[in-house]
Amino acid sequence: MPGARSDPTLSRTRRVALGAIALAAAVALVAVLILTSTSTPARRVAHGLLPRTASAHTPTVRTDPPKPDRPSTTTTPTAPPASPPSPPPAGLLQPADVPAPDVILPIQLIGRIQIPKIGLDTDLRDQITQQSIDLGPSHWPGTAPPGGFGNAVIAGHRNSHSAPFHDVGNLVPGDAITLVAADGRPFHYVVTELFVVTPDAVWITEQTPGHTLTLFTCHPLGSSAQRLVVRATLV
Numbered sequence: 001m002p003g004a005r006s007d008p009t010l011s012r013t014r015r016v017a018l019g020a021i022a023l024a025a026a027v028a029l030v031a032v033l034i035l036t037s038t039s040t041p042a043r044r045v046a047h048g049l050l051p052r053t054a055s056a057h058t059p060t061v062r063t064d065p066p067k068p069d070r071p072s073t074t075t076t077p078t079a080p081p082a083s084p085p086s087p088p089p090a091g092l093l094q095p096a097d098v099p100a101p102d103v104i105l106p107i108q109l110i111g112r113i114q115i116p117k118i119g120l121d122t123d124l125r126d127q128i129t130q131q132s133i134d135l136g137p138s139h140w141p142g143t144a145p146p147g148g149f150g151n152a153v154i155a156g157h158r159n160s161h162s163a164p165f166h167d168v169g170n171l172v173p174g175d176a177i178t179l180v181a182a183d184g185r186p187f188h189y190v191v192t193e194l195f196v197v198t199p200d201a202v203w204i205t206e207q208t209p210g211h212t213l214t215l216f217t218c219h220p221l222g223s224s225a226q227r228l229v230v231r232a233t234l235v
């Protein structure tokens with residue numbers, strides 16, 4: 001009995017149909033890829049828009065913080081910038097680099113700092129070494145002198161030694177701070193703001209046109225994890 005023979009016309013029709021299905025599927029896949037790439041644009045990362053502090057917001061500074069026992073922690077000067085700072089505008093000084101913790105440099109008295117609201121009236125030294133800060137409030141060399149043009153920067157302990165800046169968190173805008181120069185001339189400042197930064201926020205020493213004062217100390221009370229900054233302006 002002769003075997004059954006396949007119909008060549010039918011086989012050709014099936015091949016054409018399968019090819020058409022495959023082509024349609026490929027076209028659909030390409031369309032999906034095109035729609036996906038055009039409907040979801042690539043996300044761009046913004047540069048240079050980070051806040052000046054490490055936090056996304058500025059913590060609120062209490063005007064009447066509690067006064068716990070004063071543990072023996074220290075105020076460490078903020079670290080110098082990783083790259084050389086840009087030259088200051090004409091007429092402004094250049095803040096000195098922070099020396100290594102074991103460096104001992106000559107310390108001289110340049111006047112006094114007085115903050116009536118917190119009962120502070122003490123000597124002011126001109127040095128940013130740990131040794132100087134341990135003795136009392138210390139002026140950052142290369143920043144504006146008392147009453148001078150620019151930004152006068154002063155560091156002081158809040159938690160140890162004589163803790164002269166223990167109560168600076170009580171200050172509010174409008175409070176008075178007086179720097180007395182070595183020749184006895186008083187320069188009166190008024191507080192404008194308080195805020196908290198990380199220890200590496202060296203930008204607080206930047207020199208800008210005007211007559212401003214920046215005090216900084218450890219924060220919070222009993223810790224040196226952050227820095228409390230008090231800004232004031234000459235009146």
